[in-house]
Amino acid sequence: MVGMDNNMFRKLGNIFRYMKLEKEKSKNKKIDISLNIDTKIPKDINNIEIELKKIFVDSFDFILRKITIGDDFKREVIITYIDGMINEEIINNDVLERFLEFDYNKDNDEWTREEDIIQFIKKEIITASDIREVKDFKKTIESILSGDTLMYVNGADSALVISARDWKERSISEPVTESVIRGPREGFVENLKTNTAMLRRKIKNPKLKFETLTLGVETDTDICICYIKGIADENIISDLKYRLSCIKSDSILESGYIEQFIEDAPFSPFQTIGVSERPDKVAGKLLEGRIAIICDGTPFVLTLPYLFVETLQSSEDYYSRILYASFNRMLRFISFIITTMLPALYIALINFHTKVIPVRLLLSIMDSHEGIPFDPFWEAIFMSLLFELLREAGIRMPQPIGQAISIVGALVIGESVVAAGLASEIMIIIIALTAITSFIVPALSESLPFIRIILMIGANILGFMGIVIMLAIIMLHLSSLRSFGVPYLSPFSPFRKERIEDTLIRAPLWSMFKSSKLSSWKYSNNYSDDKNYIEKED
Amino acid sequence: MLKNIEISNKELIILMAGFIIGDSIIVNIARAVKQDAWISIIISWVFAYVLIGMYVYIAKLNPNKTLIEILIDIFGKYIGRILSVLYLWYFLHLSSLIFRSYSEYISIVVFPETPRIFITAFSSVALVIGLKYGLETIARTSMIAFIIPPISIIIILLRSFKHMDITNIQPVLEYGMNPILKTSFGLLTFPFGEAILFLMIFTFVNKKEKILKSSFISITFVGVLLIIISLMNIMVLGPEMINRNYFNLHRTSTVVPGAIIDPFITVSQLVLAAIQIWICIYSLLIGITQLFNLNDYKPFVIPIVIISVSLSNWLYNNVAEMFRIAQEIYPYYAIPFQFIIPIIILIISLIKQKGNSKSTST
Incomplete structure (x- = not known):
C-alpha cells in the first residue's frame, strides 16, 4: 500500500519538491562562486597582500593599508576593512596611534620573536577592547565582509580580528505594523545586536540564551535563536535546530525566508509561525516558553510555536485592565x-x-x-x-x-x-x-x-x-495543523485547563503568572510529530 | 498492531456521547409508548451501564486489541475472520443508516426540493477529509463542535418553557409495563448498544485505566440529555402529536412562536451525525486494515464512503419504511452483534484469563 501522508498540503509539497528535484537533475550544474581559498594564512606579508587584492578585486569599498612599524627591527603590518562598516576612530586611536607611540626598544626581544608576536601585539600594544585571534584565512575574509577590521602581521601564522563595527542604521522607532495606545514605543531595528540587546534589557536573566548561526550560502546572514533555558521545550529547540540545518538556500534576506523554509504547513492558509516587531511582545512570548528567531537585516522577529489563539492576542491586552x-x-x-x-x-x-x-x-x-x-x-x-x-x-x-x-x-x-x-x-x-x-x-x-x-x-x-x-x-x-508538534488549536482542543484563561478572555495577571505555569509548554500526551499511520502487523 | 494514534479521555467522552446521542436527538426513539417514553429511556439507560460496562470489561480483558483482533484471537482464524467480516458489514450498514436518517431529516425539514443524494454527497466531502486526517483530528474537531448540541437543546428548552404542560405525561403507564419494556429493549440496541463500535476505538485512548469512568460519564450525559429531550417533547406536544410525528424535536421547536431555532437543531444534528459516521467508518477502515494485514487505511476512505452513501440510498424506499424497520426489525438484527457475540467473547476471555493465571502461578 502507498503510505499516504496525513496532510493533503504536504502531498502537494511533495509534488513541488519532486519537480524541483527533477529540475536540478536536468540542470546538474551549480555555479560555484564560493571562495577557493587556502585555510592557512601565508607567512609572507606580500603573499597575503596579493591574495587579498585578488579576492577583493573590483571592490572599491575594500581598504587595505600596509604600514611598517618598529624602531630597529621593522615589521610590516596590513590593516584591512570595508569602508563604511567600521568606526575609524577606534582604529585610529586604539590601533594605529598605539603602534606609532609604542616603545619597541624596551621589549625588543619579544618584538623580534615570531611565535608570540600576535600575543604580544594583543597584550601590549593594541588597546581596542574586542579582539580575537583567527588562524583560518577563510574566516578572516568572512570577518572582513561582516564588518570587522583585520590585522595581518608579517611572520605570524594567525591574524587579529578587531571588532570595531559601526555603520549607519535606522534608529529605534515605534513599529508601524503593531501600534498600541499603551505600551513601549520601541520596535526592533535591522541590526541583530541592537535587537538582542533590546530583549536582554527586558529579560535580565542569564537563562536567556542567544544562539547564533549563519544561513544562506552566498549571503551568510546571521541568525539568532533566542529562548529561555528551562522554560522553552528542549524538543522544540532541537526540532527547530534540525529544520534550520536543513535550509540549503543561497540567500536569506528577511526572516520570511526562514519562516517559509521551516514552517509546518506551507500550503495552509494559516500561518504556523508568528511574526512581531515589538520587543515587549517577543519578550512575553519568550517567557511563555516560546522560541524567537532574529534575523539580521530585518526588524521582523519570528516566534514559534505559534497557535491560533495568538492571532487574537495583543501585547496591549496585558497592559490594560x-x-x-x-x-x-x-x-x-x-x-x-x-x-x-x-x-x-x-x-x-x-x-x-x-x-x-x-x-x-x-x-x-x-x-x-x-x-x-x-x-x-x-x-x-x-x-x-x-x-x-x-x-x-x-x-x-x-x-x-x-x-x-x-x-x-x-x-x-x-x-x-x-x-x-x-x-x-x-x-x-x-x-x-x-x-x-x-x-x-x-x-x-x-x-x-x-x-x-x-x-x-x-x-x-x-x-x-x-x-x-x-x-x-x-x-x-x-x-x-501542528506548529512544531504543538496542536494549532491547542488550549481549546486538545483542551488545556491551565491555558484556557488567556484565550477568549484575559484572566487577571495575578492569577495567570505563576512560575509553575510558565514551564507548561510540555505537551506530554499529545506532543509528537505525525502519528496518524498504522504500522503493519508482523 | 495499531500504533501512535492517541486520543485523550476527554475526547473519548465527547466522541462516545456524540456517537450515542447521534440521531436520537431528532428521532423520537420511544415513539411507540407515547407519554411513557421517558420511563423506557430510564430503564434502558440503567441497562446501558451494564452493557457498556461489559464492552469496557472485554477491552480490559484483551488489552491493546481491537474488536477484530479479539475475534480472531478468541474464535480462531476462520470463524474469527467470518465474524469479523460480519462486524465490518454491521459497521458499514450502521454508517449508511446514519447517512440515511440525517439526510432524510434535512431533505424533509430544511431542503424539501433538494435531492437527498446531493445532500449526502456534499456533506460526505467533509467526512472524507476528516477520515483522511485521522482519528486525532476527528476527536479534536468533535471536541469543539460538540458545544453546539447541548447549547441548542438548552436554547430550545428555555424557549419552550412557557408551552409545557405537565399534565401531558399523564396517565402514567397507560398501556402497562409490557410495551415499555419492549421499547426499552429497542432503545438498548439503538442508541446505547451501538457503543460496541468503541471496542475498535478503546485501544487509542491514552489512559486506558480510566476508560470505564469516561464511558460512564458519557452515558450519564447522554441519558440526562435524552430524558430532557423526551420530557420536553411530551410536555410540549402531548402524547398524540408525539406518536404522529417523526421528528419530534423539530416539531417542538416550531410550535414555539417567535425566533426560529430550527437551524440550531439542524446544525447539532449534522455535528452528531458526523461524529457517528466518522466513528463507524473509521472502525470499518481500521477493521479492514487489520483483517487483511494492510499498512494504511487511507486508500479505502473514498471507496468506503461512496459505498456507504450509495447503500444509504438503496436501504429504504421512504421515511415511513425507515422508521418501521428501525423500530421493528433493527433490534432483532442487532442482537447478535451487540449481545450474543460480546457475551461469548466475555465468557471465553474470562476462561482464558483464568487458564493463563493458573498456568503462570504453577
Whole structure:
C-alpha cells in the first residue's frame, strides 16, 4: 500500500519538491562562486597582500593599508576593512596611534620573536577592547565582509580580528505594523545586536540564551535563536535546530525566508509561525516558553510555536485592565467571525433561508436587491475582489498618491456601483463591515480571504448547511495543523485547563503568572510529530 | 498492531456521547409508548451501564486489541475472520443508516426540493477529509463542535418553557409495563448498544485505566440529555402529536412562536451525525486494515464512503419504511452483534484469563 501522508498540503509539497528535484537533475550544474581559498594564512606579508587584492578585486569599498612599524627591527603590518562598516576612530586611536607611540626598544626581544608576536601585539600594544585571534584565512575574509577590521602581521601564522563595527542604521522607532495606545514605543531595528540587546534589557536573566548561526550560502546572514533555558521545550529547540540545518538556500534576506523554509504547513492558509516587531511582545512570548528567531537585516522577529489563539492576542491586552482587555479579546473574536462569515451568511439568507429574516428587513433587503443583474454570490465575490484590489493598491501606492485611491475607492466604487445598479446597498454595507472587522485581526489577514471565499462557496451551494460543512472542513484542517508538534488549536482542543484563561478572555495577571505555569509548554500526551499511520502487523 | 494514534479521555467522552446521542436527538426513539417514553429511556439507560460496562470489561480483558483482533484471537482464524467480516458489514450498514436518517431529516425539514443524494454527497466531502486526517483530528474537531448540541437543546428548552404542560405525561403507564419494556429493549440496541463500535476505538485512548469512568460519564450525559429531550417533547406536544410525528424535536421547536431555532437543531444534528459516521467508518477502515494485514487505511476512505452513501440510498424506499424497520426489525438484527457475540467473547476471555493465571502461578 502507498503510505499516504496525513496532510493533503504536504502531498502537494511533495509534488513541488519532486519537480524541483527533477529540475536540478536536468540542470546538474551549480555555479560555484564560493571562495577557493587556502585555510592557512601565508607567512609572507606580500603573499597575503596579493591574495587579498585578488579576492577583493573590483571592490572599491575594500581598504587595505600596509604600514611598517618598529624602531630597529621593522615589521610590516596590513590593516584591512570595508569602508563604511567600521568606526575609524577606534582604529585610529586604539590601533594605529598605539603602534606609532609604542616603545619597541624596551621589549625588543619579544618584538623580534615570531611565535608570540600576535600575543604580544594583543597584550601590549593594541588597546581596542574586542579582539580575537583567527588562524583560518577563510574566516578572516568572512570577518572582513561582516564588518570587522583585520590585522595581518608579517611572520605570524594567525591574524587579529578587531571588532570595531559601526555603520549607519535606522534608529529605534515605534513599529508601524503593531501600534498600541499603551505600551513601549520601541520596535526592533535591522541590526541583530541592537535587537538582542533590546530583549536582554527586558529579560535580565542569564537563562536567556542567544544562539547564533549563519544561513544562506552566498549571503551568510546571521541568525539568532533566542529562548529561555528551562522554560522553552528542549524538543522544540532541537526540532527547530534540525529544520534550520536543513535550509540549503543561497540567500536569506528577511526572516520570511526562514519562516517559509521551516514552517509546518506551507500550503495552509494559516500561518504556523508568528511574526512581531515589538520587543515587549517577543519578550512575553519568550517567557511563555516560546522560541524567537532574529534575523539580521530585518526588524521582523519570528516566534514559534505559534497557535491560533495568538492571532487574537495583543501585547496591549496585558497592559490594560482585566475587563477592558477581556472585552477587546471578545471583540476581536467576534470580528473574526463577522469578517469570515458575514458575506456567506448573507448569501445563504438571501438564496435559501428567507423565512429566517424578519419580514420588514426582508422587504428592505429585497428592495435594494431588485434590479441587480447578479446573484448575491457573484455580487459578493465582485465586491470583495474590489476591496482586495483597493487594499493592495493602498499598500503599493506611493504615499502622495494614496489620497487618490481613497477618493476613487469611496466615491467611485461606493457611490457609482450602487447608482449603476451593479451591486446592492446592503452588499456594500456587508463588504464594508467585513473590511473593517478584518483590520481588527491583522494577524489573520493572510488567511481571511481564503476562509471567506470557501464559506461563500458553501453558502451558495447549500445555504446554512453548506456553511456548516465548509466550517467543518476548516475546523478539521485547523485541528490537524501542528506548529512544531504543538496542536494549532491547542488550549481549546486538545483542551488545556491551565491555558484556557488567556484565550477568549484575559484572566487577571495575578492569577495567570505563576512560575509553575510558565514551564507548561510540555505537551506530554499529545506532543509528537505525525502519528496518524498504522504500522503493519508482523 | 495499531500504533501512535492517541486520543485523550476527554475526547473519548465527547466522541462516545456524540456517537450515542447521534440521531436520537431528532428521532423520537420511544415513539411507540407515547407519554411513557421517558420511563423506557430510564430503564434502558440503567441497562446501558451494564452493557457498556461489559464492552469496557472485554477491552480490559484483551488489552491493546481491537474488536477484530479479539475475534480472531478468541474464535480462531476462520470463524474469527467470518465474524469479523460480519462486524465490518454491521459497521458499514450502521454508517449508511446514519447517512440515511440525517439526510432524510434535512431533505424533509430544511431542503424539501433538494435531492437527498446531493445532500449526502456534499456533506460526505467533509467526512472524507476528516477520515483522511485521522482519528486525532476527528476527536479534536468533535471536541469543539460538540458545544453546539447541548447549547441548542438548552436554547430550545428555555424557549419552550412557557408551552409545557405537565399534565401531558399523564396517565402514567397507560398501556402497562409490557410495551415499555419492549421499547426499552429497542432503545438498548439503538442508541446505547451501538457503543460496541468503541471496542475498535478503546485501544487509542491514552489512559486506558480510566476508560470505564469516561464511558460512564458519557452515558450519564447522554441519558440526562435524552430524558430532557423526551420530557420536553411530551410536555410540549402531548402524547398524540408525539406518536404522529417523526421528528419530534423539530416539531417542538416550531410550535414555539417567535425566533426560529430550527437551524440550531439542524446544525447539532449534522455535528452528531458526523461524529457517528466518522466513528463507524473509521472502525470499518481500521477493521479492514487489520483483517487483511494492510499498512494504511487511507486508500479505502473514498471507496468506503461512496459505498456507504450509495447503500444509504438503496436501504429504504421512504421515511415511513425507515422508521418501521428501525423500530421493528433493527433490534432483532442487532442482537447478535451487540449481545450474543460480546457475551461469548466475555465468557471465553474470562476462561482464558483464568487458564493463563493458573498456568503462570504453577
